[in-house]
Amino acid sequence: VTLKRRKVVVIGGGVTGLTTAFYLQQAAKEQQYPLDVVVVEASLRVGGKIQTMRKDGFIIERGPESFIDDSGNVCRLAHDLGIAHKLVYNNVGQTYVAVGKELYPIPGSLLLGGPPKVSSFITSGLISLTGKIRAAGDLVIPRAAENQDEPIGDFFRRRFGKEVVENLVEPLMAGTFAGDIDHLSIQSMFPEFSQLEKEHRSLLLGMKRKKAGRLAIDHFAEQPLQYGTFEDGLETLIETLEEQLAPSTVLKGVKVEAIEKLQDGSMKVALNNISPIQADAVIMTTPFNAAKTVFGKYEVMQHQPLMKSATIATVTMAFKQEQLPKYKDALNFFVSRNSDLAITSCTWNNRKWDGVAPEGYDLLRVYIGRVGDEAIVELSDSEIERTVLEDLQKAVDLKEGPLFTVVTRWKQGMPQYTVGHEERVQQMKRELYEEFPNVMLVGSSYEGISVPDCIEQGREAAARMLNKMME
Ligand code: FAD
Numbered sequence: 312v313t314l315k316r317r318k319v320v321v322i323g324g325g326v327t328g329l330t331t332a333f334y335l336q337q338a339a340k341e342q343q344y345p346l347d348v349v350v351v352e353a354s355l356r357v358g359g360k361i362q363t364m365r366k367d368g369f370i371i372e373r374g375p376e377s378f379i380d381d382s383g384n385v386c387r388l389a390h391d392l393g394i395a396h397k398l399v400y401n402n403v404g405q406t407y408v409a410v411g412k413e414l415y416p417i418p419g420s421l422l423l424g425g426p427p428k429v430s431s432f433i434t435s436g437l438i439s440l441t442g443k444i445r446a447a448g449d450l451v452i453p454r455a456a457e458n459q460d461e462p463i464g465d466f467f468r469r470r471f472g473k474e475v476v477e478n479l480v481e482p483l484m485a486g487t488f489a490g491d492i493d494h495l496s497i498q499s500m501f502p503e504f505s506q507l508e509k510e511h512r513s514l515l516l517g518m519k520r521k522k523a524g525r526l527a528i529d530h531f532a533e534q535p536l537q538y539g540t541f542e543d544g545l546e547t548l549i550e551t552l553e554e555q556l557a558p559s560t561v562l563k564g565v566k567v568e569a570i571e572k573l574q575d576g577s578m579k580v581a582l583n584n585i586s587p588i589q590a591d592a593v594i595m596t597t598p599f600n601a602a603k604t605v606f607g608k609y610e611v612m613q614h615q616p617l618m619k620s621a622t623i624a625t626v627t628m629a630f631k632q633e634q635l636p637k638y639k640d641a642l643n644f645f646v647s648r649n650s651d652l653a654i655t656s657c658t659w660n661n662r663k664w665d666g667v668a669p670e671g672y673d674l675l676r677v678y679i680g681r682v683g684d685e686a687i688v689e690l691s692d693s694e695i696e697r698t699v700l701e702d703l704q705k706a707v708d709l710k711e712g713p714l715f716t717v718v719t720r721w722k723q724g725m726p727q728y729t730v731g732h733e734e735r736v737q738q739m740k741r742e743l744y745e746e747f748p749n750v751m752l753v754g755s756s757y758e759g760i761s762v763p764d765c766i767e768q769g770r771e772a773a774a775r776m777l778n779k780m781m782e
Contacts (some may be wrong), residue, residue: 316345317605320580320588322598322605322766323568323749324352325359326762327754330388330769336557337391340779346780348557349588353566357553360724360755361762363544366716368669370544371627374717375718375762376660376676377401377538377545384763384770385539385548392551395539401538404642408437408705409650410478414638417479442474447515453514460730463500470514482645488760489621489725491682496540499728516741528628532768540664545762567597570605572747591748594779596773598726599756611746615739618756620723623680624688626699627660628713637708644706648737652702653687654679675703682727692718726756751776 319327319335332350339346346387389395407414411668438446455461467480476492484490488500488540495504504514511517519741528757541547553561566583570593573579580588585626599618606612639646645659655678661668668674677699680688687698696716703709736757743750753768 314345316347317350317591318347318498318777319590319591319592319594319780320567321348321594321596322580323349323601323754324350324357324561325754325765326361326549326552326767327596328352328359328594328632329357329549329556330766331445331562331596331753331773332556333388333392334550334770335777336387336560338773342490342781344777344781346777348560348667349590350556350561351565351567351582351588351758352561352563355564357561357563358549360721361545361549362719363546365543367715369629369674369773370664370667370673371717371778372540372545372660372676373625373627373717374721374724376658377540377663378762379537380539380763382763382767384767388514388702388766388770389541389548389644392548392555394547394551395557397542397547398539399542399664402642402665404659404662405638405640405766407638407644408478408482408646408647409644410437412639412705413501413652414644414706430728437478438474442472442478445472446475448472449515450513452513454508457543458509460496460498460733462493462730463490463495463497466497466508468505470508477649478647482647482655485648485681486645488727489623489655489678489681494682494727494729496728496730496732499732538663542666544667544669552764567605568745569608570750576749578747578749589592592751592776593747594753594776596754596769598723598754599752600723602752602756605745606747609746611743612739619682619727619729621680621682621684621725622688622720622722623678623725624695624718624720625781626654626677626695627717627750628675628677628696628703629668629700629715630675630709630713632671634673634710635707636672636710641707646706652706653698654702654706655681657703657706677703688720688722692716707729717727726760728760749779 322330330352334347335346335348362373364371364373380386386395389398406417406419452470463484463684464476467476472644481492482511505515507514511520516692565585567580568583569581571579578590580590580593603612639661642662643656645656646652646654657675657677660674661672679695695718700712740752741754751772753772755765758764758768
């Protein structure tokens with residue numbers, strides 16, 4: 312029997328789209344299934360949020376700078392691409408939180424992680440004595456009555472009190488996800504904690520019993536989690552994916568404008584500047600808001616509200632090491648709202664990673680902007696640079712200006728999984744798939760923002776789609 316040749320259009324050439332296309336082509340080849348895969352990417356380069364700049368011996372990440380690969384998804388992809396030997400992991404160091412005018416080290420076992428060591432509560436200046444007593448209340452406070460989603464802020468305030476949330480949980484969340492803890496969903500962002508409460512009632516006791524396991528971000532875990540990236544930066548992954556796709560798989564500089572159903576069950580993918588493509592299946596990997604527009608002609612998805620995303624900027628600056636004489640042990644610091652800094656976090660990338668800066672230089676990467684506090688990102692590059700420099704002078708006693716500064720703005724760049732996210736996504740997918748059985752929605756708006764989560768979604772979508780095609 313000769314099988315009919317099928318065509319799958321993957322919309323978006325970020326890490327999700329490229330991973331999807333790679334695994335689709337690989338599986339089709341293995342199964343000897345005649346499949347054409349086209350990736351349509353609106354911009355002139357692939358990689359989406361992953362963007363590495365290599366300059367005068369510095370490696371600068373404009374978007375994400377690393378990943379926590381608990382699930383092994385990146386490792387597996389690196390293996391399949393033959394670049395596992397290029398994976399590199401971070402060096403460790405001290406994390407601080409800026410509260411008021413001071414930086415306070417976070418003791419390794421403070422709060423979450425390991426047996427609750429009363430000594431670290433008592434010695435840490437980050438939380439007042441009253442705050443510490445309230446936090447220890449976690450040991451006796453009953454679990455929540457209902458099995459319902461709630462904001463991260465409410466969850467931790469209930470368990471540990473207001474001060475721990477203000478000086479620890481909120482800064483870590485703002486500096487990592489640019490998120491508003493009063494809207495982000497505990498169930499979608501930290502299902503592990505929700506589960507701990509259900510199973511053990513007290514988070515501290517639960518973690519002690521479970522040895523904390525590997526939780527979502529390392530500040531909350533007993534052992535610091537390892538961050539990974541690739542030699543020469545994250546874009547190594549994108550470059551290798553692109554190289555290994557079949558020739559002319561990717562259409563760059565072409566935007567998908569609409570998807571329409573055709574009589575025979577196939578779809579017309581309308582493009583902004585070239586003729587439409589007829590597709591048997593479509594895998595959408597763009598952010599949700601872009602996907603919604605593409606289906607604008609139909610009712611599906613249209614009643615779903617636009618998804619909120621935070622607008623943030625990353626700012627990377629290089630300094631001679633003598634310009635930063637203080638905090639020689641610091642790996643990074645996060646910023647509490649109880650301080651007058653505009654930045655939300657700062658990392659010494661040259662300490663975290665070998666080989667990202669020439670000898671004798673510090674490479675600082677700063678985040679600015681969070682949900683509800685984004686005006687700062689609208690300033691000009693030089694105004695952003697000035698704000699960051701002023702903050703660094705206040706926080707770490709920086710002397711004089713940088714060798715260079717790279718400002719990268721991410722407008723609506725960080726999706727926010729607000730309370731009820733999981734349920735909304737499931738409903739949206741159900742509705743869409745009923746109307747468009749050969750369309751799939753994957754990527755950072757749905758089942759995980761992180762690079763490993765995006766890779767997992769892409770790999771699974773590829774497998775499911777090929778099975779569907781072969782039915
Ligand atoms: P994207 O990278 O957004 O790719 C989507 C692509 O679709 C884009 O290239 C876009 O041009 C294209 N597109 C959109 N609309 C259309 C259309 N109509 N037609 C054709 N193409 C279209 N994750 C981590 O794991 N670790 C981190 O340290 C980390 N830090 C981050 C820091 C920043 C500043 C940001 C912004 C994100 C960070 N993330 C991090 C999250 C992670 O980078 C992203 O979630 C992930 O890269 C998203 O990949 P994606 O392929 O799903 O989407």
